[in-house]
Amino acid sequence: MPSTTTTQRKAPTLDELIERHKGKPGALLGLLENAQELEKFRYLSEPTLRRIAEGMALPLSQVYSVATFYSFFNLEPQGLHSLVVCRGTACHTRGSLELLETALARLGIEGFREDESNSVTTPDGFASIRTVACFGQCALAPVVQVDGTIHSRMTVGKLVAAIEKLRKVPAPEAPKSK
């Protein structure tokens, strides 16, 4: 009989995650985070949100309000790679609009309007670009996150190089920081 011991731990199912968080005060945020990580395209689908509401015995409206309040939750499927451009005041005054426009142009995305949405994914699913109001690192503006890694004092040149690098490497398994 083959051994069940492996070096890779099996990912929990959504129902197992719900069981882990059930009845714990303030558990919804962590559960939503874990549920999003489970999903290949890093988003919370409607069936997932419904299952969480049912499993946690919470109103669906409450689950939705938490999922829509925090910018790190996605309600749409995300690309394999992610770029998050800070559009807060400090970053804006140090050129974040040019960075955003560069990222959009380099990834061939047209028609994105910041006043209508804070995220967009390339049609081929290669990458998603998202804007945030502040990373809390204003002294290091402008700030852009690429596949989970924060890059401070970003320049157009460094951003172009980072995007080109994404084309050569597979999407990350998990976010990291440096």
Ligand code: FES
């Ligand atoms: S405004 Fe960009 S990090 Fe604060």
